[in-house]
Amino acid sequence: MSESLYEIVIGLEVHVQLATQTKLFCRCSTQYGAPPNTQTCPVCLAMPGSLPVMNRTAFQLGLKTACALNLQIPNFTKWDRKNYYYPDLPKGYQISQYDLPMSQDGFLLITDPKGQFEPRKVGIIRAHLEEDAGKSMHDEAAGKADSRIDLNRTGTPLLEIVSEPDMRSPLEAKAYLTELKLILEYLGVSDCNMQEGSLRVDANVNLHLQTPEGKVATPIVEIKNMNSFRAVERAIAFEAERQYEVWLETKQKIGDVAKQTRGWDDQAQVTRAQRYKEESSDYRYFPEPDLAPVTTTDEEIAAVKAELGELPRQIRDRLEAQYKIPAYDADVIVNQGQTTVNYYETLAKNSGDGKLASNWVQQEVLRVLKERSLEIDAFPISTERLAELVKAVAGKEIDGTRAKDVFAEMLDSGKSAPEVMKEMGIEKVDDSELENLCRELLEANPKVLADLKEGTHKAVGALIGQAKKKNPNIDPGTFRQMCIDMSAKM
Amino acid sequence: MSLIHASAAQLLTQLESGEITSVELTKACLAQIDVADKQVGAFLKVMSESALEQAESVDTRRKKGEKLGRLAGVPVAIKDLLCTKGETTTCASKMLENFVPPYDATVIAKLKAADAVLIGKTNMDEFAMGGSTENSALGVTRNPWDLKCVPGGSSGGAAACLAASMAPLSIGTDTGGSIRQPASFCGVVGLKPTYGVVSRFGLIAFASSLDQIGPMARTAEDAAILLEAIAGYDPHDSTSANVKTPAYSQSVKQPLKGLRLGVVKEHFGDGLDSEVEQATREAINVYKSLGATVTDVSLPHSKYGIAVYYIIAPSEASSNLARFDGAHYGHRTNEAAMLEQLAQERAALEAAGDEVGLAKLDTSLVRMYRQSRAEGFGPEVKRRIMLGTYTLSAGYYDAYYLKALKVRRLIRQDYDAAFKDVDLVIGPTAPTPSFAAGTKTDDPLSMYLGDLYTVTANLAGIGGISIPCGFSKAGLPIGLQLQGPPLAEERLLQAAHMFQTATDWHQRRPELS
């Protein structure tokens, strides 16, 4: 493996569509999927004479996100024009933020409960607001070279979140994106739907290599067109290998060539150079004269912080402490989103056993949701009913294997756990009955008894099967312990 | 006095009393346009039919005793860069020759709500870039006082139609002097309000931070009436001032007691025509006779006004005019011819094996942009787009744009300091009276210098008014300029009205054959 030969250096630029009802500078709807050019007005069509008016809700969502990402929020921010020509940008400029963004200098903590990488604080350079462009659809079939433009998306509010080049592996990049997406979803600031383009990722990647002449860096490449986190992971891995090959061949260092943009081809699983024009890089930024600068008071910022609520990292820590579950469990539950957390917490409280509740959520509930493509809100068994079952398992009224049968029946019939258990003849075996059964079997199996007396506890396994035949309701764990204890006194 | 020469104030009284009807008045204006506009060329479009419909509607509703708007039945001419729903709005450019906006500018909506009669769209320098209206791509406007001379600009048609009695009220826009200078050249009143007093929504932008819509009329009182109808906070314009609109039409007639005027030293230097200087000095004496105290004030950074203006305005223009690219509306080059030409160029390069040439060859999109803009814009517009693109470019931004913004602040500070001691500053509107058409078209710099005394008000964001104060020996009008602190439009109008009670320059009308 070439991993030891180089270090991958990754910075990510994430564009998030903010979940506002209307666009950033006009009152057109932001609803996805409407027929082309039906959600437009003179402002977002850039009709001569039209003027932008800022959507304060978009700004508030930006503030919320900035607070959650530990970003510094200045009291004064302004808008700038980024000038370039493209048919899906009808004004000929994009209203964005240049030198005084609404937030800068924050961080996001990423960890891996499986321990595949050390916890890392990924710096966030800035998060700023800007308007989205429209969509171009090119039909270059048979030399027609026909292009169609849909301006429904034009003016949709975007938050651009730019990380420091602090990630060192594709896995870390994926963890950063996963955690970022989770935070955005917990905050409710975006639906983060990558297929609909609500969340877009560009990656800046290069390598640091140790050479006899010292440490060198390869030219930075920007990767675009990645439509899933998996694609991001693979594109970065591919790009690292490719850059290493290029380095071996050319020995090109950073600064030797202009920054390159490459697109990820998901079909071929390769990155390809995109057509690049040097002159397009001068955006002639200048302050947007049609919009007033935005001021935010310290009180407003404090109020946003106060209303943030619990963020994923805090919830993980709390679940671990409050319900005595491992970090891994907390991670799985929290990563499912707020509704699953709520489901889990109610289940844990009602059943009185946090770990068992966690197991049931992870193993059974999530499995069924996945099989049936359901959201947790639509899960057929309520937390109260599932708690009855988990409680029965915790109280050894029923063993885990049979509990799963009960669970399956509850799922299909909609009946409660006690109802199903009664139908299946499941009831807790009382202690005297269990003692009798234990004595009877030990006496009938002197070899097992002898083994047990010698301390070979696994011998009891042979008796459990027999006991279950005689009384299917016995709890194997309790029965096992009782045999061991009793053998010592016999 | 005949209808066409009467002031809007008089006409409103006569309309209200039933002495005249709006239809009569509108017909009189249309008849005058019919006669005079052949010579003057103030209008790009005369909206005879819709104007008469509006007039009829006002008359009918008046008869029924309905409550009418404050300009009910009075014709108003519109500079052709205010979007007017369903009516071509051209900016006097080939680029927008056939552009029909789907919406009304706020000012147009307010005029309609005031029951004004929109009589036509007036000529201007293309995209308001110029000082003589000679940059119009769609027509020639002449000065009614001397048809060989220019009406000024960019609101040349707006000023000329007032001077030639084709309309009693007119809407202009002023980015560096475009209301005040043509008002001065045509012997009418033109007010550029404080930035933000009138909504810019629907005004096709030249330089967003400088553009301001304002009233033009033959008297200060009429300007006050028109300003009252169009001013006011507009939630569609983020730069609109959120202040209550004063009752300009009421306060205008109250004389100002103890008015303190500051004579701008820098406005009496090199380049000032001696006849203009004399008329201005005499006007200052009129104010003295009316009880004003007059002192000298200095605006030391005003000498940089033109330089600063010609960095900021083209910079903003280069961006504002980017939307005119042929892709969505406006002029688009003949695509079939363009594609054929491009194919020929490609074939020639391929035949010659010219790899470099092929790599540099435009894509069809880029060629469409280039060619549409090359055909759609006139030379002055192109000049300013190039200037602005250059000054905003990486490596030049700090030296030009950023520096200009700093000097802009100093210019404002000069005014703030001056207004601690005086109520208004006074001086000439333009260095010269009107000049013969064609004499400056090859010398853009001398044309730019015509904005010397007006441009600083736009840079500082304050209001200024030009009123007639005399005539040159050649019989051309001379304008007097007053400028005030932010939101001092009432004071400007009052001071202008005071002057007009003591003089009759504004009552003179040109002889049109």
Ligand SMILES: [Zn+2]
């Ligand atoms: Zn819109």
